[in-house]
Amino acid sequence: MFANWLRSKTYMPPPETNQPAATSMPLFATLQENILYTQQCLGFSADLIVREFNSNAIVEPIAVLYTDGLVDPNVINDFIMRSLMTGSTVDDAEQDPYHLLRTHALTIGEINQVNDLKTMLHHILSGDSVILIGGCLLGIAASTKGWKDRGVTETSVETVVRGPREAFTESIRTNTALIRRKIKDPNLWVESLLVGSVTQTDVAMMYVKGIAKESLIDEVRSRLNRIQIDGIFESNNIEELIQDETLTPFPTVYNSERPDVIAIELIQGKVAILVDGTPFVLIAPALFESFLKTSEDYYHRxxxxxxxxxxxxxxxxxxxxxxxxxxxxxxxxxxxxxxxxxxxxxxxxxxxxxxxxxxxxxxxxxxxxxxxxxxxxxxxxxxxxxxxxxxxxxxxxxxxxxxxxxxxxxxxxxxxxxxxxxxxxxxxxxxxxxxxxxxxxxxxxxxxxxxxxxxxxxxxxxxxxxxxxYLSPFAPLELDKQNDTLFRFPFHMLFSRSRVVHASNVVNKKKKNVRS
Structure with missing residues (x-):
């Protein structure tokens, strides 16, 4: 009920202004048109940096566009500007300039193709540097993100006596890396999407393919894609919009700031939702017994x-x-x-x-x-x-x-x-x-x-x-899961996952006597 009301009340279309709106139109044929369009869309903002120059690799003029404060200047200087301005001349002058830059001139690691104006603006506002070539309808987005973040520190909310003390940060890419350090399985998949028509917040789904139920993955993905709202600033905004629409004081989406907690939930077949800008990661589904457990329960006798x-x-x-x-x-x-x-x-x-x-x-x-x-x-x-x-x-x-x-x-x-x-x-x-x-x-x-x-x-x-x-495995009662609810049995007896969460892969580990 509240989520439906929130969806209907909070979404507002962008106001009409004299500046051009970001569209999916292809890039303009001339370099100056692309630069002017970008400047007009951003209101000639002072933090938009435009650097025009000539390269040894191609004869056409080149421009690099990026947002000051969101990029690492050293990466731009060392792996883009120096590569293009002081690099050796390519003999094949008749080759496509876009292909020349992409394959011969740029020494930066991650690059993506830019073929429309909306994609170009998104990369610029996300901390990437966009390289435009005169007379070319394709651009290159180079990963140069380098804003200041808090870094990985000790947990401040979920304190522990024994166990890992690292906590998530406000950077979504750092958080996915912390989870991958715990689960080094190629079946750990990550899906990214943008939520918020104005904020364009990066949101990621993480799940273990083959363990998480396909219907659960589809349901989480569907609820995220249905969100229509101007801005997302914290994971609770996502939580209120995707939770089951029931009037209740009990939380139906779990959250944690600890990577080991999220890793444990992922291998139990649940789906994690990471939101850029917050150190709290969501877990769906959330059961009542999950709120009375801690990862530290598995680190003690x-x-x-x-x-x-x-x-x-x-x-x-x-x-x-x-x-x-x-x-x-x-x-x-x-x-x-x-x-x-x-x-x-x-x-x-x-x-x-x-x-x-x-x-x-x-x-x-x-x-x-x-x-x-x-x-x-x-x-x-x-x-x-x-x-x-x-x-x-x-x-x-x-x-x-x-x-x-x-x-x-x-x-x-x-x-x-x-x-x-x-x-x-x-x-x-x-x-x-x-x-x-x-x-x-x-x-x-x-x-x-x-x-x-x-x-x-x-x-x-x-x-x-x-x-x-919500009350499973108490109701409906699952006798084989009572070894990890009110009681915590030894590890060699914890070999099954909840059947109400998983489709077929309910075996957590093989029952093997490691003491023999």
Whole structure:
């Protein structure tokens, strides 16, 4: 629903201007016409560099066009200008000048043919240098990209104790290279396309041919090609436009900034979507159990990995239901508490003027405000704000009689459990659902919580991610995949892929005893 509305509202045709629009018309016959057309299309921008000169290889004049700041000047000087201006003269003067430059004069590695005006402008604005020849209807686009990027650094969001620490960057070509370092298989295919009528953002699909289901690849490709929007600036823009159109707080597209995580998902038969300009790579389809896993689970021993994974599932229910259970029990079901605990809670709430629901609502809203403030504040004072919010304000609220000490403990445990999830998107879904469950608990007690859980289970069972049930392999139940869900079995027992994701290649590895 929201994705359809976004597609219809955000796409606007380019406004009419006096300058020529980029079309797929062939190049002009004269060099000056091509240069003037390019300058007019770019509004005679100051960062458009046009260098005209003569070459020893051919008699016709040559022009090199590129965008300053997007290219590497050393590559242009050493492999284009020097090759063309100081190179030796070719004896065969009657040969086609385009062929002469392409085969004899240029020493640069990657070159592409340019045969229309739209392609020429795209190469110029993408960091390539376009070489035009007087009287020739073909041009040459040389790869000279050289803008400054952040480089490969340590992960800042998905931290690890043991495992690779490299993270994706904002360069899509660097990101594809990081994945290829993990998977050196010729069946790892990459498909590129441009998304955004104005931004012309580079988007790439990566999948392992023969493992990923063909219908899944076609569906992802089809959804990407259907996007009609002016600009794409982050992978979340793509995520909102291609996700299954269901009103839900749960994420149905997975994202990660770690190459090893994406590599693991690719060999499980999923499709990766890389967007230029962002270090977060999307994975489709996304299953609920994927948001409670980390690649680090496979880098530690089986016992500790299983324990940590079970703690995450427990943390999911604590973060979702802890405030609701406190409100329901203290309001409707006091008989469930031991006598001493009930007396202690009654003493704490003796001076509190609000019912338990309002008390929990105040504390939860206060924590959410502090959480957002700490994220937006400068790093130098963000930690100080967290310290003041958690200790000073909480202690002052208890001493002032606004909230009870037990409520502060419950909200603190809830907050801690919300940070247990490896995925920040799942944590956001729990933050949203916590408030309806508190309202149900305040209205109907434990019956309201059970009703809410039943509705939540029905809702999650109805979700799909690119045609795959969201709760698989729990529902529909796949017994042979339970060795890598709530538990993490040893590697020699992890030999199958999920059948709901894959068509035929469901064998992950051969069952062979490597110890013999």
């Amino acid at each position: 089986v016992d500790i990995s299983t324990l940590v994974r079970m703690l995450r599932y427990a943390g999911f229910f604590i973060a979702l239901l802890a405030p609701s259970l406190y409100v329901a029990i203290t309001t409707f079901h006091q008989e469930m508490l031991p006598t001493q605990l009930l007396i202690s809670l009654a003493n704490q709430r003796e001076g509190v003027p609000f019912p338990a629901f309002i008390e929990a609502l105040i504390m939860e809203l206060t924590f959410e405000i502090l959480r957002e403030a700490a994220l937006r504040m400068p790093r130098s004072i963000g930690s100080a704000l967290s310290f003041v919010g958690t200790l000073v304000i909480g202690q002052a609220a208890v001493e002032a009689g606004i909230v009870s000490a037990a409520m502060v403990i419950v909200v603190s445990i809830t907050a801690i459990c919300s940070f247990v999830f490896p995925s920040y998107d799942l944590s956001n879904a729990i933050r949203i659902l916590r408030f309806p469950f508190m309202a149900l608990a305040a209205s109907f007690g434990l019956l309201g919580i059970l009703t809410g859980l039943l509705g939540l289970a029905m809702h999650m069972n109805s979700l799909q991610s690119f045609g795959v049930p």
